[in-house]
Amino acid sequence: MKDQTAVIADDHALIRQGIRQILTSAGLDVVAEASDGLEAIAMIRSHRPALLTLDIAMPYSRGIEVFGEARRWSPETRIIVFSGMTSTGLLSELAGAGADAIFLKRDELESFSASIPKVMSGQRILGPGVRDLLDSTSSIETLTARERQILNLVAQGLNNRDIGARLGVSAKTVDNHRTNLMRKVNVHSAAELLALALREGLLDTNRET
Template identity: 90%
Template sequence: MTDQTAVIADDHALIRQGLRQILTSAGIEVVAEASDGLEAIAMIRSHQPALLTLDIAMPYSRGIEVFGEARRWSPETRIIVFSGMTSTGLLSALASAGADAIFLKREELETFSEAIPKVMSGQRILGPGVRELLESTSNIDMLTARERQILSLVAQGLNNREIGERLGVSTKTVDNHRTNLMRKVNVHSVAELLALALREGLLDASRET
């Protein structure tokens, strides 16, 4: 691994251009750019850069998968993740997996620019938007496995009767679980429950099953 090199992985050309300018200004040589997940993995294996900037949502291979492959093939590479998604579950998973920095795409580029030398020196950074999301996270971790299952099925658009048939329980049992989970996460309507499911990434997960 050569000092002060970087690979940029993002499927938007304008974002890659902006990141290249920032990295170059910071004295970091951009040795490759990738526009999809598979290309990103190949560039990481080939160059083993000091730094990877990673879009968490790219074609062909999801960012979380690219993150794992980057850690596998180039464990010393520092990884800065950019996310357009605000799922606290995803952001928490990335932080727990050892991302060196995590930023929301909506945050100011100056925030990212100021973080580069800190990341390169070994500090771990969370962007202001990410910190806010994680600090104000819901009580979803308090839900039981059954309550999480019902929340996911609600996110798919199933009503209590349909959920009961799917799980082999009574409609009354489903209603009790639903009432309990809404109380735990402090929401008071189906619309708020769906917003929670979207924020936690459960809507995306339901589409994949």
């Protein structure tokens, strides 16, 4: 591995150009760019850079596969992952696999820029959007079975009275459960609750609840 070298892997030329400018400003020498997964793996094997910036969704090889190959061929390379996807399962998998930093593409560039010296010194960083998503997942795991039932029914458009009739409880009891689950997952409307349920795959429309 060569000190202060970097490889950029992203299938969008404009994004690669922006990342190159940031890395160069941080004192890194960008030695190669890759526009697809297979090219990224080849560049990692060839250069064994100090830093790899990796788009998680590229043609020919999924980013998580490129990540694994990078760890195999150049285990000392620091890896900063960018994701346009908000799947908490994927983000958790990357964090658990040892990504040095993970950012959503919607995160501010300043967060990425500020992370570079920290990552190069051995710190692990989660961008603000990633932290928010993973915190939401932790909250979801605390929901009771009854709260999950009610979440499913709210997301299907039922009101408290209809849900109470379906579950054999009062509308007031449903309201209490609904208030508790919204507090746990930090949402403030039925629309936000539906978005969360869809994102996390919590809807079970084939099951009678």
